[in-house]
Amino acid sequence: MRIEEHPILDFNRGKPITFTFDGQTVTSYENETVAVALHSAGIRILSRSQKQRPRGLYCAIGNCASCMMVVDGEANVKTCITLVQEGMEVKTQIGKGILA
Amino acid sequence: MIYTDLLVVGAGPAGLSAAAAAGTQGLDVLVLERSHQPGGQLVKQTHMFFGSKEQYAAYRGFEIADFLLDMIKMPNVKLQLNATALAAYDDGIWTAQVGEKYIKVKPRAVVVAAGANERNILFPGNDLPGVYGAGAVQTLMNQYGVRPAKRVVMLGAGNIGLIVSYQLLQAGVEVAAVVEASPNIGGYLVHASKLRRMGVPILTSHTVKRADGNETLESVTTWAIDEKWQGIPSTEVIWSADTLCIAVGLSPLCELLWQAGCKMVFVPELGGYVPYRDGNMATSIEGIYAAGDAAGVEEASVAMVGGKLAGLSAARYLGVDIPDESILDCHKQLEALRSGPAGAKIRAGLGKLTH
Numbered sequence: 001m002r003i004e005e006h007p008i009l010d011f012n013r014g015k016p017i018t019f020t021f022d023g024q025t026v027t028s029y030e031n032e033t034v035a036v037a038l039h040s041a042g043i044r045i046l047s048r049s050q051k052q053r054p055r056g057l058y059c060a061i062g063n064c065a066s067c068m069m070v071v072d073g074e075a076n077v078k079t080c081i082t083l084v085q086e087g088m089e090v091k092t093q094i095g096k097g098i099l100a
Numbered sequence: 101m102i103y104t105d106l107l108v109v110g111a112g113p114a115g116l117s118a119a120a121a122a123g124t125q126g127l128d129v130l131v132l133e134r135s136h137q138p139g140g141q142l143v144k145q146t147h148m149f150f151g152s153k154e155q156y157a158a159y160r161g162f163e164i165a166d167f168l169l170d171m172i173k174m175p176n177v178k179l180q181l182n183a184t185a186l187a188a189y190d191d192g193i194w195t196a197q198v199g200e201k202y203i204k205v206k207p208r209a210v211v212v213a214a215g216a217n218e219r220n221i222l223f224p225g226n227d228l229p230g231v232y233g234a235g236a237v238q239t240l241m242n243q244y245g246v247r248p249a250k251r252v253v254m255l256g257a258g259n260i261g262l263i264v265s266y267q268l269l270q271a272g273v274e275v276a277a278v279v280e281a282s283p284n285i286g287g288y289l290v291h292a293s294k295l296r297r298m299g300v301p302i303l304t305s306h307t308v309k310r311a312d313g314n315e316t317l318e319s320v321t322t323w324a325i326d327e328k329w330q331g332i333p334s335t336e337v338i339w340s341a342d343t344l345c346i347a348v349g350l351s352p353l354c355e356l357l358w359q360a361g362c363k364m365v366f367v368p369e370l371g372g373y374v375p376y377r378d379g380n381m382a383t384s385i386e387g388i389y390a391a392g393d394a395a396g397v398e399e400a401s402v403a404m405v406g407g408k409l410a411g412l413s414a415a416r417y418l419g420v421d422i423p424d425e426s427i428l429d430c431h432k433q434l435e436a437l438r439s440g441p442a443g444a445k446i447r448a449g450l451g452k453l454t455h
Contacts, residue, residue, distance in 0.1 A: 003245045003271055008146045008160070011245030036244040044229040044316050054315050056229025060236035061141075062134055062184075063217045063353070066227075080236075081135055 001040045019088035026090075034079035034090055035060065035067045046079060047093040069093045104130040106414050107194055107207035109185045109356060112140020113400045114392025114407030115213035116168035121411030122211075123177035125420045130205060131172070132183040132196050137243075139165030140215060140392075141235065142400060144242040146270075147263055154433055155401040162242075168404070185214070188360040209387040209414040212357055213407055216350035216371065216393035221255075224310040226346075230317025234264040234347035241271045249343035253320040254278040255308050256347030259399070262291035264345060265300060275300045276339045279322050281307040281329060288442070309336060311344055320344050350397045360388055369449025370396030376453060380427060381410035382417075389414050396453070398438075398446055405433045 003011070013029035020026065021038060028037035035046065035057055046067050047055040058066035062081040071077040072089050075097025079090070106122045108115045111133035119129045137143060145161020156164045172179060183198040194205045218233035220226055232248070234256065240248040252273055254265045257280035265275045278295065283305050285292050292302060309321040309331060324335035351372045358364060363376040363384035374396040375383045381391055391410040392403035409430040416422040438446050 001247045003241065003247050006245065007270055009162075009242060009245065013245070032244055036240060036246055039240060039248070040246045046229070049227075053227060054229050055227065056316070057232055057236055057240075058220070059218050059233050060239040080239075083136055 001042060017084055017086050019084050019086070019090060021090045022092055028084045030084065032084055034069065034071065034077075034082050034084050034088070036080075037084050038079070038090070045092065048095070050095045052094075068097065070097065075099065101193075102130065102203060102205045103207075104128045104205060105208050105418055106130070106411075107132070107205050107210045108213060108411075109194075109210070110140065110213040110215055110392065110394070111135075111138035111179060111181075112213060112215055112392060112403065113142055113164070113168065114394075114403040114410070115140070115211065116165075116172055117404045117407030118211040118213060118389075118391055118411035118414070119177050119179075120168065120171035121408045122415045123172055123174050125412075125415040125422070126176065127415055127418060127420065129172075129177040130207070131177065131179045132185050132198075132205075133179065133181050134184045136182055138169060138179060138181060142168075144235075144238045145400065146242050146267060149401060151401045151437060152433070155404060155437070161400065164400075164404075185356060188356050190361075194356075209389070209417055210360075211381075211389045211391055211407070211410045211414055212354070212375075212394055213390070213392040213403075213410070214353040214356065214394045216352050216397050218346065219349050219351055220346055221308075221348055223308050225312055225317075228311050228313055228317045229315070230313065230342055231311055231344045231346065234260050234345040237343065237345050238264050238267060241273075242267060247271055247273060249273050249341075251276055251341045252343045252345055253308075253322070253339050253341045254345045254347060256280060256345075256349075257285045257287055257292065257302055257304070258347060258349070259287035259291060261345070261347035262287040262295060264347065266291060266294050266298075269295075269298055269300070276341055277322070278302045279306045279308060280304045281325060307331070308344065317342055317344060350393060352394050352397060354390070354394050357383060357388070357390060357394070360385055362388060362390075365453055367396065367449045367452050369445045370398075370453070374453065379431065380413040381406060382413055387414075387417060396446075396449065402434060402437050405430050405437065409434070 014031040045054040070091040105127040108131040142161040142165035389410040391407040
Protein backbone atom coordinates (compact mmCIF):
# COMPACT_ATOMS: atom_id res chain seq x y z
CA MET A 1 0.00 0.00 0.00
CA ARG A 2 3.04 2.34 -0.03
CA ILE A 3 3.13 4.85 -2.88
CA GLU A 4 6.28 4.27 -4.93
CA GLU A 5 5.80 6.96 -7.57
CA HIS A 6 4.11 10.29 -6.95
CA PRO A 7 3.79 13.23 -9.39
CA ILE A 8 5.00 15.79 -6.79
CA LEU A 9 6.48 14.10 -3.75
CA ASP A 10 9.49 11.97 -2.89
CA PHE A 11 9.25 10.01 0.33
CA ASN A 12 12.20 9.66 2.67
CA ARG A 13 11.25 6.60 4.67
CA GLY A 14 14.65 5.91 6.18
CA LYS A 15 16.05 2.52 7.11
CA PRO A 16 13.92 -0.64 7.25
CA ILE A 17 12.78 -1.72 10.70
CA THR A 18 10.74 -4.62 12.04
CA PHE A 19 8.39 -4.67 14.99
CA THR A 20 5.57 -6.92 16.12
CA PHE A 21 1.80 -6.41 16.08
CA ASP A 22 -0.04 -8.88 18.33
CA GLY A 23 2.97 -11.17 17.93
CA GLN A 24 3.10 -11.00 14.13
CA THR A 25 6.17 -9.42 12.51
CA VAL A 26 5.58 -6.19 10.55
CA THR A 27 8.17 -4.60 8.24
CA SER A 28 8.36 -0.83 8.34
CA TYR A 29 10.73 2.15 8.09
CA GLU A 30 12.26 4.34 10.78
CA ASN A 31 10.43 7.54 9.67
CA GLU A 32 6.98 5.95 9.91
CA THR A 33 4.62 6.12 12.84
CA VAL A 34 3.15 2.91 14.25
CA ALA A 35 -0.29 3.67 12.80
CA VAL A 36 1.18 4.42 9.37
CA ALA A 37 3.23 1.22 9.39
CA LEU A 38 0.19 -0.85 10.34
CA HIS A 39 -1.93 0.85 7.70
CA SER A 40 0.72 0.07 5.07
CA ALA A 41 0.50 -3.56 6.13
CA GLY A 42 -3.28 -3.50 5.61
CA ILE A 43 -4.05 -3.41 9.37
CA ARG A 44 -6.80 -0.88 10.06
CA ILE A 45 -8.18 -2.06 13.41
CA LEU A 46 -5.99 -0.58 16.14
CA SER A 47 -8.14 -0.99 19.21
CA ARG A 48 -11.57 -2.02 20.48
CA SER A 49 -14.00 -0.03 22.55
CA GLN A 50 -15.32 -1.26 25.91
CA LYS A 51 -18.22 -2.70 23.90
CA GLN A 52 -15.73 -4.40 21.55
CA ARG A 53 -16.45 -2.13 18.59
CA PRO A 54 -13.42 -1.87 16.30
CA ARG A 55 -11.50 1.42 16.27
CA GLY A 56 -9.12 2.80 13.63
CA LEU A 57 -7.36 6.04 12.87
CA TYR A 58 -9.37 9.22 12.78
CA CYS A 59 -7.21 12.37 12.85
CA ALA A 60 -3.64 10.98 12.39
CA ILE A 61 -2.10 14.05 14.08
CA GLY A 62 -2.52 13.30 17.78
CA ASN A 63 -5.76 15.16 18.48
CA CYS A 64 -8.27 12.36 18.97
CA ALA A 65 -7.91 9.11 20.90
CA SER A 66 -8.97 6.70 18.20
CA CYS A 67 -5.52 5.16 17.52
CA MET A 68 -4.49 4.36 21.09
CA MET A 69 -2.73 1.00 21.45
CA VAL A 70 -0.53 -0.89 23.91
CA VAL A 71 3.12 -0.22 23.00
CA ASP A 72 5.90 -2.03 24.86
CA GLY A 73 3.45 -2.72 27.69
CA GLU A 74 2.23 0.85 27.97
CA ALA A 75 -1.47 1.45 27.27
CA ASN A 76 -3.10 4.52 25.68
CA VAL A 77 -0.17 5.36 23.40
CA LYS A 78 -1.24 7.56 20.48
CA THR A 79 0.21 5.46 17.69
CA CYS A 80 -0.38 8.08 15.01
CA ILE A 81 2.38 10.27 16.47
CA THR A 82 4.67 7.52 17.81
CA LEU A 83 7.54 6.51 15.54
CA VAL A 84 8.25 2.80 15.13
CA GLN A 85 11.38 1.40 16.72
CA GLU A 86 13.24 -1.83 16.06
CA GLY A 87 11.74 -4.67 18.08
CA MET A 88 8.81 -2.61 19.42
CA GLU A 89 5.90 -4.72 20.71
CA VAL A 90 2.57 -3.26 19.61
CA LYS A 91 -0.74 -4.74 20.73
CA THR A 92 -4.41 -4.10 20.04
CA GLN A 93 -5.87 -2.24 22.99
CA ILE A 94 -9.17 -3.50 24.39
CA GLY A 95 -11.26 -1.06 26.38
CA LYS A 96 -9.72 1.65 28.46
CA GLY A 97 -6.23 0.27 28.93
CA ILE A 98 -4.51 -0.49 32.21
CA LEU A 99 -1.52 1.29 33.70
CA ALA A 100 1.41 -1.11 33.84
CA MET B 101 12.28 25.59 35.39
CA ILE B 102 12.97 27.05 31.96
CA TYR B 103 12.91 30.85 31.70
CA THR B 104 12.29 32.38 28.28
CA ASP B 105 11.06 35.63 26.79
CA LEU B 106 8.48 34.03 24.54
CA LEU B 107 6.86 30.61 24.61
CA VAL B 108 5.23 29.53 21.34
CA VAL B 109 2.87 26.56 21.41
CA GLY B 110 2.84 24.84 18.03
CA ALA B 111 5.34 24.77 15.17
CA GLY B 112 2.88 25.12 12.31
CA PRO B 113 2.70 28.10 9.95
CA ALA B 114 1.48 30.49 12.68
CA GLY B 115 3.83 29.35 15.44
CA LEU B 116 6.94 29.31 13.24
CA SER B 117 6.09 32.76 11.85
CA ALA B 118 5.62 34.12 15.38
CA ALA B 119 8.92 32.57 16.50
CA ALA B 120 10.76 33.99 13.49
CA ALA B 121 9.34 37.48 14.06
CA ALA B 122 10.20 37.55 17.76
CA GLY B 123 13.54 35.77 17.29
CA THR B 124 14.65 38.31 14.69
CA GLN B 125 14.14 40.98 17.37
CA GLY B 126 16.67 39.19 19.57
CA LEU B 127 14.21 37.65 22.03
CA ASP B 128 14.75 34.20 23.51
CA VAL B 129 12.04 31.97 22.08
CA LEU B 130 11.04 28.42 22.98
CA VAL B 131 8.74 26.62 20.52
CA LEU B 132 6.95 23.48 21.71
CA GLU B 133 5.74 21.07 19.02
CA ARG B 134 3.80 17.90 19.76
CA SER B 135 4.86 16.05 16.63
CA HIS B 136 8.25 14.59 15.76
CA GLN B 137 8.17 16.74 12.63
CA PRO B 138 7.72 20.54 12.57
CA GLY B 139 5.66 22.45 10.01
CA GLY B 140 2.16 21.55 11.19
CA GLN B 141 -0.25 20.81 8.37
CA LEU B 142 2.00 22.51 5.79
CA VAL B 143 4.06 19.34 5.48
CA LYS B 144 1.20 17.55 3.74
CA GLN B 145 0.06 20.39 1.47
CA THR B 146 1.12 19.56 -2.08
CA HIS B 147 -0.92 22.25 -3.81
CA MET B 148 0.46 25.68 -4.70
CA PHE B 149 -0.56 28.56 -2.48
CA PHE B 150 -2.44 31.67 -3.60
CA GLY B 151 -1.83 35.19 -2.33
CA SER B 152 1.17 37.40 -2.94
CA LYS B 153 4.94 37.09 -2.78
CA GLU B 154 5.07 37.73 1.00
CA GLN B 155 2.81 34.73 1.50
CA TYR B 156 4.88 32.41 -0.72
CA ALA B 157 2.31 32.29 -3.54
CA ALA B 158 3.09 29.64 -6.19
CA TYR B 159 5.06 27.53 -3.72
CA ARG B 160 3.70 24.27 -2.36
CA GLY B 161 2.91 23.96 1.36
CA PHE B 162 5.69 21.52 2.20
CA GLU B 163 8.23 23.85 0.59
CA ILE B 164 6.91 26.76 2.66
CA ALA B 165 7.42 24.71 5.84
CA ASP B 166 11.12 24.45 4.93
CA PHE B 167 11.36 28.24 4.35
CA LEU B 168 9.83 28.91 7.77
CA LEU B 169 12.17 26.45 9.47
CA ASP B 170 15.13 28.23 7.88
CA MET B 171 13.81 31.52 9.25
CA ILE B 172 13.94 30.31 12.87
CA LYS B 173 17.49 29.00 12.58
CA MET B 174 19.09 31.35 15.11
CA PRO B 175 20.79 30.70 18.44
CA ASN B 176 18.08 32.45 20.47
CA VAL B 177 15.22 30.34 19.08
CA LYS B 178 14.85 26.79 20.35
CA LEU B 179 12.47 24.31 18.71
CA GLN B 180 11.53 21.42 20.98
CA LEU B 181 9.90 18.50 19.13
CA ASN B 182 7.87 15.67 20.73
CA ALA B 183 6.71 18.25 23.25
CA THR B 184 3.04 18.47 24.19
CA ALA B 185 2.00 21.61 26.06
CA LEU B 186 -0.13 20.45 28.97
CA ALA B 187 -1.34 23.33 31.09
CA ALA B 188 -1.27 27.04 31.87
CA TYR B 189 -1.23 27.93 35.57
CA ASP B 190 -2.35 31.07 37.40
CA ASP B 191 1.21 31.96 38.41
CA GLY B 192 2.27 32.20 34.75
CA ILE B 193 3.94 28.79 34.62
CA TRP B 194 3.23 26.59 31.60
CA THR B 195 3.96 22.87 31.59
CA ALA B 196 4.69 20.34 28.90
CA GLN B 197 5.52 16.71 28.38
CA VAL B 198 8.72 16.26 26.39
CA GLY B 199 9.13 12.61 25.56
CA GLU B 200 8.94 10.99 29.00
CA LYS B 201 9.90 14.18 30.86
CA TYR B 202 7.66 16.80 32.50
CA ILE B 203 8.95 20.35 32.12
CA LYS B 204 7.94 23.72 33.53
CA VAL B 205 8.34 26.95 31.60
CA LYS B 206 8.12 30.51 32.94
CA PRO B 207 7.74 32.74 29.86
CA ARG B 208 7.35 36.52 29.82
CA ALA B 209 4.86 36.21 26.94
CA VAL B 210 3.09 33.38 25.11
CA VAL B 211 1.77 32.81 21.59
CA VAL B 212 -0.73 29.93 21.42
CA ALA B 213 -0.79 28.55 17.88
CA ALA B 214 -2.02 25.04 18.61
CA GLY B 215 -4.03 24.59 15.41
CA ALA B 216 -7.39 22.91 15.01
CA ASN B 217 -9.22 19.64 15.29
CA GLU B 218 -11.14 17.88 12.49
CA ARG B 219 -14.83 17.55 13.21
CA ASN B 220 -16.97 14.48 12.78
CA ILE B 221 -20.73 14.31 12.30
CA LEU B 222 -23.36 11.91 13.60
CA PHE B 223 -24.50 8.90 11.58
CA PRO B 224 -24.64 5.18 12.32
CA GLY B 225 -21.23 3.62 11.76
CA ASN B 226 -19.20 6.84 12.01
CA ASP B 227 -16.75 5.06 14.34
CA LEU B 228 -15.88 2.23 11.89
CA PRO B 229 -12.21 1.91 10.91
CA GLY B 230 -12.13 3.42 7.43
CA VAL B 231 -14.07 6.54 8.44
CA TYR B 232 -11.29 9.10 8.61
CA GLY B 233 -10.87 12.82 8.81
CA ALA B 234 -9.89 14.13 5.37
CA GLY B 235 -6.73 15.57 6.92
CA ALA B 236 -5.81 12.13 8.26
CA VAL B 237 -5.97 10.69 4.77
CA GLN B 238 -3.84 13.57 3.55
CA THR B 239 -1.30 12.81 6.28
CA LEU B 240 -1.16 9.14 5.29
CA MET B 241 -0.63 9.79 1.60
CA ASN B 242 1.33 13.05 1.43
CA GLN B 243 3.43 12.94 4.58
CA TYR B 244 4.09 9.19 4.75
CA GLY B 245 3.47 8.00 1.20
CA VAL B 246 0.87 5.42 2.08
CA ARG B 247 -2.06 4.83 -0.23
CA PRO B 248 -4.89 5.13 2.26
CA ALA B 249 -7.63 3.35 0.37
CA LYS B 250 -8.86 1.83 -2.86
CA ARG B 251 -12.16 3.67 -3.18
CA VAL B 252 -13.22 6.75 -1.24
CA VAL B 253 -16.40 8.71 -0.62
CA MET B 254 -15.66 12.31 0.41
CA LEU B 255 -18.11 14.16 2.65
CA GLY B 256 -17.69 17.91 2.24
CA ALA B 257 -16.98 20.08 -0.81
CA GLY B 258 -15.11 22.86 0.96
CA ASN B 259 -11.49 23.43 0.00
CA ILE B 260 -10.18 20.57 2.15
CA GLY B 261 -12.67 18.08 0.69
CA LEU B 262 -11.95 19.16 -2.88
CA ILE B 263 -8.15 19.34 -2.56
CA VAL B 264 -7.86 16.01 -0.75
CA SER B 265 -10.11 14.36 -3.36
CA TYR B 266 -7.79 15.57 -6.11
CA GLN B 267 -4.73 14.42 -4.19
CA LEU B 268 -6.33 10.99 -3.76
CA LEU B 269 -6.66 10.76 -7.53
CA GLN B 270 -2.98 11.76 -7.85
CA ALA B 271 -2.08 8.94 -5.49
CA GLY B 272 -3.98 6.44 -7.63
CA VAL B 273 -7.08 6.14 -5.42
CA GLU B 274 -10.58 6.05 -6.89
CA VAL B 275 -12.93 8.78 -5.63
CA ALA B 276 -16.49 7.49 -5.97
CA ALA B 277 -18.21 10.77 -5.15
CA VAL B 278 -17.97 14.02 -3.23
CA VAL B 279 -21.06 14.65 -1.12
CA GLU B 280 -21.97 18.11 0.16
CA ALA B 281 -24.92 18.92 2.41
CA SER B 282 -25.20 22.55 1.43
CA PRO B 283 -26.78 23.44 -1.93
CA ASN B 284 -23.48 25.00 -3.09
CA ILE B 285 -19.87 23.94 -3.40
CA GLY B 286 -18.06 25.73 -0.59
CA GLY B 287 -14.50 25.54 -1.94
CA TYR B 288 -12.89 27.33 -4.85
CA LEU B 289 -14.40 26.34 -8.19
CA VAL B 290 -10.93 25.85 -9.69
CA HIS B 291 -10.52 22.82 -7.41
CA ALA B 292 -14.06 21.55 -8.10
CA SER B 293 -13.54 21.83 -11.86
CA LYS B 294 -10.41 19.68 -11.72
CA LEU B 295 -12.43 16.90 -10.06
CA ARG B 296 -15.33 17.19 -12.47
CA ARG B 297 -12.96 16.98 -15.45
CA MET B 298 -11.69 13.71 -14.02
CA GLY B 299 -15.23 12.37 -13.83
CA VAL B 300 -15.86 12.63 -10.08
CA PRO B 301 -19.49 13.53 -9.29
CA ILE B 302 -20.05 16.31 -6.75
CA LEU B 303 -23.48 15.83 -5.17
CA THR B 304 -24.74 18.98 -3.46
CA SER B 305 -27.75 18.87 -1.09
CA HIS B 306 -26.71 15.33 -0.18
CA THR B 307 -25.25 13.82 2.96
CA VAL B 308 -24.18 10.51 4.47
CA LYS B 309 -27.00 8.47 5.97
CA ARG B 310 -24.93 5.61 7.33
CA ALA B 311 -21.66 3.70 7.05
CA ASP B 312 -21.57 -0.09 7.12
CA GLY B 313 -19.10 -2.92 7.17
CA ASN B 314 -18.06 -6.04 9.00
CA GLU B 315 -15.23 -4.74 11.27
CA THR B 316 -14.08 -2.14 8.72
CA LEU B 317 -15.89 0.10 6.26
CA GLU B 318 -17.38 -1.58 3.19
CA SER B 319 -20.17 0.74 2.05
CA VAL B 320 -21.51 4.26 2.48
CA THR B 321 -25.18 5.14 2.09
CA THR B 322 -25.87 8.70 0.97
CA TRP B 323 -29.19 10.44 0.48
CA ALA B 324 -30.58 13.75 -0.71
CA ILE B 325 -31.66 16.31 1.87
CA ASP B 326 -34.37 18.96 1.75
CA GLU B 327 -34.02 22.66 2.51
CA LYS B 328 -34.36 21.88 6.24
CA TRP B 329 -31.41 19.46 5.91
CA GLN B 330 -33.68 16.42 6.52
CA GLY B 331 -33.03 13.22 4.56
CA ILE B 332 -35.47 12.46 1.74
CA PRO B 333 -36.62 8.79 1.83
CA SER B 334 -36.08 6.62 -1.26
CA THR B 335 -33.23 8.82 -2.55
CA GLU B 336 -30.61 6.56 -0.95
CA VAL B 337 -27.56 5.45 -2.95
CA ILE B 338 -25.21 2.78 -1.61
CA TRP B 339 -21.57 3.31 -2.60
CA SER B 340 -19.07 0.53 -2.25
CA ALA B 341 -16.05 2.12 -0.52
CA ASP B 342 -13.30 1.18 1.92
CA THR B 343 -12.82 4.76 3.11
CA LEU B 344 -15.12 7.65 3.95
CA CYS B 345 -13.37 10.98 4.41
CA ILE B 346 -15.01 13.55 6.64
CA ALA B 347 -14.24 17.13 5.60
CA VAL B 348 -16.93 19.06 7.46
CA GLY B 349 -14.73 21.69 9.02
CA LEU B 350 -12.39 22.28 11.90
CA SER B 351 -12.66 23.45 15.50
CA PRO B 352 -9.95 25.63 17.06
CA LEU B 353 -7.73 23.91 19.64
CA CYS B 354 -7.88 26.53 22.35
CA GLU B 355 -8.00 24.52 25.59
CA LEU B 356 -4.85 26.27 26.85
CA LEU B 357 -6.44 29.67 26.26
CA TRP B 358 -9.57 28.61 28.17
CA GLN B 359 -7.36 27.39 30.97
CA ALA B 360 -5.33 30.59 31.05
CA GLY B 361 -8.59 32.47 31.60
CA CYS B 362 -8.76 34.23 28.24
CA LYS B 363 -12.17 35.60 27.30
CA MET B 364 -13.71 33.23 24.73
CA VAL B 365 -16.41 34.06 22.19
CA PHE B 366 -18.64 31.68 20.21
CA VAL B 367 -18.24 32.54 16.53
CA PRO B 368 -19.50 29.78 14.18
CA GLU B 369 -17.85 31.49 11.17
CA LEU B 370 -14.45 30.96 12.82
CA GLY B 371 -15.10 27.36 13.87
CA GLY B 372 -16.76 27.68 17.29
CA TYR B 373 -15.30 29.08 20.49
CA VAL B 374 -12.35 31.35 19.74
CA PRO B 375 -10.34 33.67 21.95
CA TYR B 376 -11.36 37.31 22.00
CA ARG B 377 -8.44 39.24 20.55
CA ASP B 378 -7.61 42.72 19.41
CA GLY B 379 -6.38 43.55 15.91
CA ASN B 380 -2.82 42.68 16.96
CA MET B 381 -3.66 39.15 18.18
CA ALA B 382 -3.58 40.02 21.91
CA THR B 383 -6.10 38.03 23.96
CA SER B 384 -7.88 39.46 26.99
CA ILE B 385 -5.00 38.29 29.22
CA GLU B 386 -1.94 40.50 29.18
CA GLY B 387 1.05 38.85 27.49
CA ILE B 388 -0.94 36.01 25.90
CA TYR B 389 -1.44 36.05 22.13
CA ALA B 390 -3.25 33.66 19.77
CA ALA B 391 -2.55 32.93 16.11
CA GLY B 392 -3.41 30.50 13.36
CA ASP B 393 -6.41 28.17 13.48
CA ALA B 394 -6.40 28.26 17.30
CA ALA B 395 -7.40 31.92 16.98
CA GLY B 396 -10.15 31.13 14.44
CA VAL B 397 -10.13 28.66 11.55
CA GLU B 398 -8.95 30.29 8.31
CA GLU B 399 -6.17 29.09 6.03
CA ALA B 400 -2.38 28.81 6.10
CA SER B 401 -1.51 32.16 4.50
CA VAL B 402 -3.55 34.01 7.13
CA ALA B 403 -1.92 31.83 9.78
CA MET B 404 1.56 32.91 8.65
CA VAL B 405 0.76 36.63 8.60
CA GLY B 406 -1.24 36.40 11.85
CA GLY B 407 1.63 34.50 13.46
CA LYS B 408 4.11 37.15 12.43
CA LEU B 409 1.78 39.83 13.80
CA ALA B 410 1.44 37.95 17.12
CA GLY B 411 5.23 37.61 17.34
CA LEU B 412 5.76 41.32 16.68
CA SER B 413 3.04 42.28 19.18
CA ALA B 414 4.60 40.06 21.84
CA ALA B 415 8.00 41.63 21.14
CA ARG B 416 6.51 45.11 21.49
CA TYR B 417 4.85 44.05 24.77
CA LEU B 418 8.26 42.89 25.99
CA GLY B 419 9.75 46.30 25.34
CA VAL B 420 11.26 45.91 21.88
CA ASP B 421 10.83 48.94 19.66
CA ILE B 422 8.69 47.69 16.74
CA PRO B 423 7.93 50.33 14.10
CA ASP B 424 4.26 50.92 13.35
CA GLU B 425 4.93 50.21 9.66
CA SER B 426 5.76 46.55 10.43
CA ILE B 427 2.45 46.09 12.24
CA LEU B 428 0.50 47.97 9.55
CA ASP B 429 2.08 45.83 6.84
CA CYS B 430 0.67 42.71 8.52
CA HIS B 431 -2.77 44.34 8.77
CA LYS B 432 -2.65 45.15 5.05
CA GLN B 433 -1.68 41.62 4.10
CA LEU B 434 -4.47 40.15 6.25
CA GLU B 435 -6.98 42.50 4.73
CA ALA B 436 -5.94 41.46 1.21
CA LEU B 437 -6.13 37.75 2.07
CA ARG B 438 -9.64 38.17 3.50
CA SER B 439 -10.95 40.39 0.69
CA GLY B 440 -13.50 39.42 -1.94
CA PRO B 441 -16.51 37.10 -1.75
CA ALA B 442 -14.43 34.14 -0.48
CA GLY B 443 -13.56 36.13 2.64
CA ALA B 444 -17.09 37.32 3.42
CA LYS B 445 -17.78 34.64 6.03
CA ILE B 446 -14.48 35.28 7.82
CA ARG B 447 -15.05 39.04 7.80
CA ALA B 448 -18.52 38.52 9.34
CA GLY B 449 -16.98 36.27 12.02
CA LEU B 450 -14.22 38.73 12.85
CA GLY B 451 -16.87 41.45 13.16
CA LYS B 452 -18.56 39.45 15.94
CA LEU B 453 -15.27 38.88 17.71
CA THR B 454 -14.60 42.44 18.68
CA HIS B 455 -18.07 43.09 20.17
